[in-house]
Amino acid sequence: MSRDFREQTVVKARGLTKKFKDFKAVDNLDLSIERGMIYGFLGPNGSGKTTAMRMLTGLLTPSEGSVEVLGLKVPKDAEALKYKIGYMTQTFSLYGDLTVFENLKFVAKIYGLRGSIQKKRIPELLERYELSELKDRFAGKMSGGQRQRLALAAAVIHKPLLLFLDEPTSAVDPESRRNFWEQLFDLSDAGTSIVVSTHFMDEAERCHKIAILEAGRKRADGTPEDLMHAMGANVYEVEGPDLRDMRLKLLALEDVVSAAQLGARLRVLVSRRVHNPEDWLTQRPEVRQATRISKVRPNLEDVFVTSTGEGRQ
Amino acid sequence: MRSLRRILAVLFKELTQLRRDRMTFGMVIMIPLIQLILFGYAINTNVRDIPVAVVDQSQTGLSRVLIQMVEATRVVKVVEHHTNVQDAEEAIRSARVRAAFILPDDLDNRIVRSPSAGFGTPPSTDEETSRPVAQWIVDGSDTLIASAIKSLRSMPLSELFREPPNRNTATFEVALFYNPEQRTAVNIVPGLVGVILTMTMIMFTSAAIVRERERGNMEMLINTPIRSLELMIGKIIPYVFIGLVQLGIILGLGHILFGVPLSGNMLDLLGGTLLFIGASLSLGLVLSTIATSQLQAMQMTVFVLLPSILLSGFMFPYEGMPIIAQYIAEALPATHFMRMIRGFVLRDATFLDLYRDVVWLAGFFFLGMIVAAFRFKKRLD
Numbered sequence: 001m002s003r004d005f006r007e008q009t010v011v012k013a014r015g016l017t018k019k020f021k022d023f024k025a026v027d028n029l030d031l032s033i034e035r036g037m038i039y040g041f042l043g044p045n046g047s048g049k050t051t052a053m054r055m056l057t058g059l060l061t062p063s064e065g066s067v068e069v070l071g072l073k074v075p076k077d078a079e080a081l082k083y084k085i086g087y088m089t090q091t092f093s094l095y096g097d098l099t100v101f102e103n104l105k106f107v108a109k110i111y112g113l114r115g116s117i118q119k120k121r122i123p124e125l126l127e128r129y130e131l132s133e134l135k136d137r138f139a140g141k142m143s144g145g146q147r148q149r150l151a152l153a154a155a156v157i158h159k160p161l162l163l164f165l166d167e168p169t170s171a172v173d174p175e176s177r178r179n180f181w182e183q184l185f186d187l188s189d190a191g192t193s194i195v196v197s198t199h200f201m202d203e204a205e206r207c208h209k210i211a212i213l214e215a216g217r218k219r220a221d222g223t224p225e226d227l228m229h230a231m232g233a234n235v236y237e238v239e240g241p242d243l244r245d246m247r248l249k250l251l252a253l254e255d256v257v258s259a260a261q262l263g264a265r266l267r268v269l270v271s272r273r274v275h276n277p278e279d280w281l282t283q284r285p286e287v288r289q290a291t292r293i294s295k296v297r298p299n300l301e302d303v304f305v306t307s308t309g310e311g312r313q
Numbered sequence: 314m315r316s317l318r319r320i321l322a323v324l325f326k327e328l329t330q331l332r333r334d335r336m337t338f339g340m341v342i343m344i345p346l347i348q349l350i351l352f353g354y355a356i357n358t359n360v361r362d363i364p365v366a367v368v369d370q371s372q373t374g375l376s377r378v379l380i381q382m383v384e385a386t387r388v389v390k391v392v393e394h395h396t397n398v399q400d401a402e403e404a405i406r407s408a409r410v411r412a413a414f415i416l417p418d419d420l421d422n423r424i425v426r427s428p429s430a431g432f433g434t435p436p437s438t439d440e441e442t443s444r445p446v447a448q449w450i451v452d453g454s455d456t457l458i459a460s461a462i463k464s465l466r467s468m469p470l471s472e473l474f475r476e477p478p479n480r481n482t483a484t485f486e487v488a489l490f491y492n493p494e495q496r497t498a499v500n501i502v503p504g505l506v507g508v509i510l511t512m513t514m515i516m517f518t519s520a521a522i523v524r525e526r527e528r529g530n531m532e533m534l535i536n537t538p539i540r541s542l543e544l545m546i547g548k549i550i551p552y553v554f555i556g557l558v559q560l561g562i563i564l565g566l567g568h569i570l571f572g573v574p575l576s577g578n579m580l581d582l583l584g585g586t587l588l589f590i591g592a593s594l595s596l597g598l599v600l601s602t603i604a605t606s607q608l609q610a611m612q613m614t615v616f617v618l619l620p621s622i623l624l625s626g627f628m629f630p631y632e633g634m635p636i637i638a639q640y641i642a643e644a645l646p647a648t649h650f651m652r653m654i655r656g657f658v659l660r661d662a663t664f665l666d667l668y669r670d671v672v673w674l675a676g677f678f679f680l681g682m683i684v685a686a687f688r689f690k691k692r693l694d
């Protein structure tokens with residue numbers, strides 16, 4: 001497989017829009033994803049992550065806008081692109097009535113790998129993704145984590161330059177999730193560019209760059225750090241009695257972006273419009289009963305809440 | 314090269330899945346087996362032992378002999394006796410009998426005067442002789458039963474008087490080629506190959522693509538470089554073999570159980586069957602690209618299957634159908650195959666004799682494949 005080192009941007013999308021009847025599942029999305037990066041789509045269910053990925057891989061025809069992936073126009077050159085990309089679907093899409101080995105063998109042949117290459121590549125993948133012992137197990141009889149590893153192995157069998165992963169960890173336990181991300185970093189290290197969608201904040205935080213999607217629109221993008229920095233709010237944690245009541249009162253204020261209870265604390269996001277947010281907050285009558293108010297570092301969830309307006313719902 | 318490898322990959326995968334799918338695998342064998350035995354023994358256009366009621370109003374020795382003679386034809390079987398016509402009609406209405414045999418009280422008189430009794434032919438002007446000796450009331454809704462009883466209409470009566478039947482000189486001589494003993498199975502069994510292949514081939518392939526879609530495999534498949542024609546070809550090849558196995562079962566068992574001759578041109582038979590299998594499979598694939606669920610695929614299969622059974626000439630002669638029905642029948646691969654296989658198996662016909670059907674089936678196959686491959690888009694919208 002020849003590697004094209006000239007192109008530094010692996011995904012370019014301009015004004016990408018997908019309409020289902022009158023409903024815009026993806027709305028005017030601009031993307032620019034650089035080589036070697038793990039790029040995350042962060043968004044709740046229905047925000048258009050899957051639809052966006054399907055347009056990037058040529059499975060869906062965009063209603064408007066243009067897409068270029070690895071220098072190829074999509075959907076026009078989608079078929080040529082298929083040798084260079086891997087795609088792991090949101091729901092398990094290999095054959096449940098074939099074994100792990102048979103599934104990998106099938107995919108290898110479909111990608112046109114020669115027998116000699118298959119003989120090396122398949123055991124290598126079985127080993128790397130801890131599937132050697134499960135080799136003869138039917139895919140339909142495996143756990144979520146095992147299936148996910150099989151799906152990843154199948155998606156990278158032809159050593160794609162660019163890998164699309166659609167909510168790869170939604171059906172697995174936290175332990176498997178951690179391991180899975182280690183695998184992704186290995187792939188990334190080896191030069192594979194990765195586009196991954198998720199609705200988990202901690203996963204998004206691991207990405208080199210993310211785009212926050214809501215209702216088909218991109219609300220923000222950048223590195224997680226930049227996003228936290230540039231966030232339009234300051235974050236405080238408030239302790240005290242009767243937090244439920246305090247939360248409702250705070251939410252009624254225009255300058256409070258969000259207030260969410262975390263155990264015995266209330267995490268309050270105060271809009272950047274407020275000049276001296278710490279004084280402003282401590283002097284509010286709503287927090288009179290508070291025993292302690294402290295400024296904390298924003299996290300990605302705060303970024304998400306601020307940029308999507310989730311907190312007000 | 315890559316193309317071939319991908320076709321083989323799909324083919325091998327289908328075979329593996331098929332091997333594990335007990336239900337489908339069982340159907341491949343059981344459908345032809347059961348249908349053959351069922352149809353071979355059950356379908357019989359030579360109707361026998363129709364249950365009838367008798368209303369004997371004359372109660373003479375002659376009437377009893379006449380009833381016995383009628384029963385001896387084996388066409389009917391007397392199951393009820395009644396004294397009046399109303400009771401017999403009631404028996405027909407309640408489906409206990411299919412017909413009633415009514416012998417009038419002046420039966421003896423009528424018989425003596427009847428020309429069928431063989432006492433010479435009285436002048437035709439004699440009004441008395443134009444009266445039949447007895448009457449049949451028939452449930453005419455089933456035309457086969459009605460015509461079986463109608464065949465008794467001119468039964469010779471000379472035997473009544475222990476005389477040899479009068480020599481009836483036939484107007485026409487009829488020589489029955491190919492099935493001289495007139496056994497229905499000889500005609501039904503080869504036709505059954507067509508019906509069963511239509512059923513299994515279209516049913517399996519029409520589900521083939523929909524199933525991948527329903528189980529979510531399609532999204533993975535269309536993300537790979539596989540081409541639609543490669544997928545189509547890989548998917549149908551296993552069924553070609555299944556079709557040939559079914560052909561073997563039906564004709565082999567048909568030969569053993571029903572004495573269907575296998576003297577015909579076997580190579581032409583094989584070629585013709587392959588063409589028909591191809592045509593059915595490509596039709597199944599087209600349906601598969603239209604259907605959105607396996608249930609829908611099944612409904613479409615039935616939609617094709619019914620006319621294939623009823624209009625193809627399998628059950629009723631093609632020539633007897635109205636023109637419109639003949640046009641519809643011509644569009645069905647089964648009609649062409651019905652003609653071919655009966656020709657090959659029963660009449661020793663060759664490809665050349667039946668070249669029209671050969672060309673038509675080949676054309677249907679190619680067109681079907683092209684339409685299926687064209688309709689199958691590697692897209693989700």
Ligand SMILES: Nc1ncnc2c1ncn2[C@@H]1O[C@H](COP(=O)(O)OP(=O)(O)O)[C@@H](O)[C@H]1O
Pocket residue numbers: 020024025043044045046047048049050051052
């Ligand atoms: N084929 C389709 N037809 C109609 N609506 C669709 C279709 N696919 C997705 N949608 C709608 O588009 C929106 C975005 O869906 P999706 O891209 O699957 O979101 P996500 O992957 O972020 O959960 C949802 O509201 C969904 O119902």
Ligand SMILES: [Mg+2]
Pocket residue numbers: 049050051090166167
């Ligand atoms: Mg999704």
